[in-house]
Structures are given as C-alpha cells and as structure tokens.
Amino acid sequence: MKIKNQSSLSSKYWLLIIAVVCVILMGIGSLPGVRGPLRFVANYTVIPMQKGISYVGMWMSDFSKNFETMNDMKKENSELQSKVDELTIDNTRLRQDQYELERLRELYKLDENYSDYNKIGAHVIANNGTNWFSDFTIDKGSKDGIKVNCNVMAGSGLVGIVTEVGPNYAQVRSIIDDASNVSGMVLSTSDTCIVRGDLKLMSDGRIRFEKLANNDNKIEVGEQIVTSHIGDRFLQGLFIGYISEIEVDSNNLTRSGYITPAADFSKLQEVLVITTTKQDMINKDAGTKDGGE
CATH class of the missing domain: 1.20.5 (Single alpha-helices involved in coiled-coils or other helix-helix interfaces)
Structure with a gap:
C-alpha cells in the first residue's frame, strides 16, 4: 500500500x-534600533x-x-x-x-x-597535356600577321616554329619535340650541326646536337649554339642554347653532345612570334636581286 x-x-x-x-x-537586520x-x-x-x-x-x-x-x-x-x-x-x-x-x-x-625582325607578343593558352611545352597553342593568329613557319621565341632564345594557323590562334611545335630538328651553328666557329628534339632528355634539362664536324676548331663546353644560315625554316642567328657536353663520335669524323636550351620549356606563358619567315626573307632577297638587274 x-x-x-x-x-x-x-x-x-x-x-x-x-x-x-x-x-x-x-x-529587521537593517533597522538601526533593533x-x-x-x-x-x-x-x-x-x-x-x-x-x-x-x-x-x-x-x-x-x-x-x-x-x-x-x-x-x-x-x-x-x-x-x-x-x-x-x-x-x-x-x-x-x-x-x-x-x-x-x-x-x-x-x-x-x-x-632581335630588333631587325618584326615581332608580336602572344600568350600561351594550351599545351599538349604533358609537363613540357613540346606542342602548344598561342592566342594570336592570321589576323595578327602570323603564318606557318613563323619562328617563336621566349626566355633568351628560340622556342619553336608555327605549324598551324587560325584567325585567332596558332599551333607551335617546340624544338624539344621528338619530331623537331633545327640546323644549328657554333657561334664562335660557324661550324654547323643538327639540333634534334628529344622529350626524354628534357627531364635533365637538355637537348641533343649531332653531326658537328670534327675538325681543328676547338669547341668547348659553354659555347653558344644559334640557328644557321642553311636552314630552310629558321631564321639565321637565333640563340638556341649553350653546349653542356661534347664528345667525338666513333667514326672520328663528327662530334655530338648536349645543349642546355635558352628557354624554360616547363613553364612557357608569353612568347614573341617573328612575323617574317625564312621564305619571306628569301623572296625579298630574290626580288632585290631581280630589281637590281
């Protein structure tokens, strides 16, 4: 219960x-009389x-x-x-x-x-998706005077050549691309060579040159390589890079080695495009001679 x-x-x-x-x-406590x-x-x-x-x-x-x-x-x-x-x-x-x-x-x-050449600046807007700018796109095209075989520069020297052009864009193949080969020349001796692209070498920051004559001219590490006068696409005298290694080939007739390029192909952002091509120069010289005759 x-x-x-x-x-x-x-x-x-x-x-x-x-x-x-x-x-x-x-x-009560507050009263004084209590x-x-x-x-x-x-x-x-x-x-x-x-x-x-x-x-x-x-x-x-x-x-x-x-x-x-x-x-x-x-x-x-x-x-x-x-x-x-x-x-x-x-x-x-x-x-x-x-x-x-x-x-x-x-x-x-x-x-x-290179003040003798007409040039235009451009921004790189795309590449081929790799770490190296072996093939990239710029934001200038035919409307800006760019055409196929225009030479492209950045950093301190040559970057590549225009292979395709649209009204407002152009495609560039750089000199480090596997399909690229440039007629080069040792600046101090005028000996010619072939500069070949090789993406595998770019991890070491270099490109290859070959078919340099093994003659009496002494060529050492640090020599400058520029584009030669005998190329059909590249203007003469564009700086390519410095020789970083050189050796005599097994045939004892030629020398080959490696070049440290003048441009940084890992972070291209702005380039200069020479709007005058090698063919333009040839045509101009031919016209001058015909006019002179």
Missing part, C-alpha cells in the same frame, strides 16, 4: 513562506544569504561581461581574418604581377636583341 504525502502544504507555499521570512529578517537575540538571528541568517546573493550577482555580472567580451573578440577576430584574407589576395596579385613583369622584361630584352 502506497503512503501518501502527509504534508498539507505544497512546496510552492513553503517557498513563499521562506521568502517572506527572509524579507522580514532582512528588514538589538538582542532577534538582531542576532537576523544577522546570522540574512548575512550569509546576502553574501550568496551578492556572489551570484557578481558572477552573473562577470558572466555577462565575459559573454560580451567573447562576442567582441569573435567580431574582432572575424574582421582581422577578413583583413588577412584581403592582404593575402593582394600579396598573391603583387607576386603574380612581379613574375609577369620579370617575364615581360625578358621578352623586352629579347625584342631588343
């Missing part, structure tokens, strides 16, 4: 009674309660201040993070502008070195 609660008063009434008693005691046991009981019961209330009030006040401070800190942190993001973006843009300026300075120097 369950025993029912014998309390005749519910808890809410007890709470009300206790609150009234506390208020009375607090009032003395004796009643004053002692009031102080004994009310003062700890006042301390508790005061402590709770201070805690609530501190909590409120801390909460406001935390919100202020979150807001300030958010603002600082926004500023950091803006500065990071600005810094990235500045670095990109700096790198682009350096590349454009290289092209400007290249333009000055």
